[in-house]
Amino acid sequence: RKEVEQDPGPFNVPEGATVAFNCTYSNSASQSFFWYRQDCRKEPKLLMSVYSSGNEDGRFTAQLNRASQYISLLIRDSKLSDSATYLCVVKVPQGAQKLVFGQGTRLTINP
Amino acid sequence: DAGVIQSPRHEVTEMGQEVTLRCKPISGHNSLFWYRQTMMRGLELLIYFNNNVPIDDSGMPEDRFSAKMPNASFSTLKIQPSEPRDSAVYFCASSLWDSPDTQYFGPGTRLTVL
Numbered sequence: 593r594k595e596v597e598q599d600p601g602p603f604n605v606p607e608g609a610t611v612a613f614n615c616t617y618s619n620s621a622s623q624s625f626f627w628y629r630q631d632c633r634k635e636p637k638l639l640m641s642v643y644s645s646g647n648e649d650g651r652f653t654a655q656l657n658r659a660s661q662y663i664s665l666l667i668r669d670s671k672l673s674d675s676a677t678y679l680c681v682v683k684v685p686q687g688a689q690k691l692v693f694g695q696g697t698r699l700t701i702n703p
Numbered sequence: 704d705a706g707v708i709q710s711p712r713h714e715v716t717e718m719g720q721e722v723t724l725r726c727k728p729i730s731g732h733n734s735l736f737w738y739r740q741t742m743m744r745g746l747e748l749l750i751y752f753n754n755n756v757p758i759d760d761s762g763m764p765e766d767r768f769s770a771k772m773p774n775a776s777f778s779t780l781k782i783q784p785s786e787p788r789d790s791a792v793y794f795c796a797s798s799l800w801d802s803p804d805t806q807y808f809g810p811g812t813r814l815t816v817l
Contacts, residue, residue: 624804635794635808636746679746689734689803690759693746 593618596694598680603699609670613697615663615680624683625656627665629676630696636679639665667699675701705729707809709795715815721783724812727776728797736796736806737770737780746794752778753800785816 598615605611617625625642640647642654642663653666663680680694708727716722728735736751750760755772763770767786772778782789792813796806 626804635810637808638805641804683804689736689751689753689798689800690748691803691806692748695745 594694595619595692596680596682598694598697600695601698603697604702605670605699606702607670607672609701610666610668611670611699612664612666613678613680613699615665615694615697617661617663617680617682617692619682619684620658620661621685622682623685625654625663626681626683626691627652627654627663628679628681628693630679631676636693639678670701672701672703675699707795707797707807709793709809709812711812712810713813713815715817716785717817718786719784720816721781722785722789722814722816724780724793724795724814726778726780726795726809728778728795729807730776731799732797732807733775733800734798734803735772735778736798737778738794738796738808739791740794740811741791749780782814785814787816790814790816 596617627639628636629639630636640649642656646655651668655664677696677698679696682692684690710725734753737749740746749762750770752772770780792811794808794811796808798806
């Protein structure tokens with residue numbers, strides 16, 4: 593079983609729609625969680641951290657369910673510029689600097 | 704501000720040749736990471752350094768791969784001899800040791816081994 597699993601998509605949604613991605617992780621001792629964004633042929637960039645209580649950044653909402661070991665990302669009022677691959681990222685348990693990346697979910701927003 | 708710098712951006716070589724990828728981390732960052740990204744396996748951590756010392760190299764695929772960090776502003780990833788299955792995008796990233804959660808990636812080196 594992979595440490596971090598995501599639905600690879602692709603997701604094709606119209607502009608203005610709401611879209612949600614889920615991700616599951618296998619190590620219950622994981623403590624930090626993130627979403628990174630990667631544009632086509634570019635490097636990954638941190639989109640947002642995911643906190644236990646859930647957090648919001650503009651049109652983006654991230655949530656964590658520790659009991660079920662899954663993380664979600666919700667994008668409201670999607671824009672053409674949201675088209676990218678979204679990577680679910682988990683930091684291995686304390687003592688290490690290692691981030692484990694999911695395969696990514698590819699999102700295309702259509703006009 | 705300069706971000707992470709990688710060179711070359713593209714490399715095409717023939718099987719059996721030595722390949723050296725270079726990285727300059729963000730000034731002041733003391734952790735450096737080498738990743739490899741392929742369609743099949745996604746983004747994989749190969750090795751990371753803290754204060755120029757290798758901490759975890761468990762992701763290095765085999766002895767053909769080696770990485771060094773002779774000083775705080777420079778690191779290399781070497782493949783010798785290269786094989787077609789090494790074709791991938793290699794990213795270098797850096798962070799502050801006490802803020803490991805935010806890693807800043809370089810633009811990557813796209814390696815093709817023929």
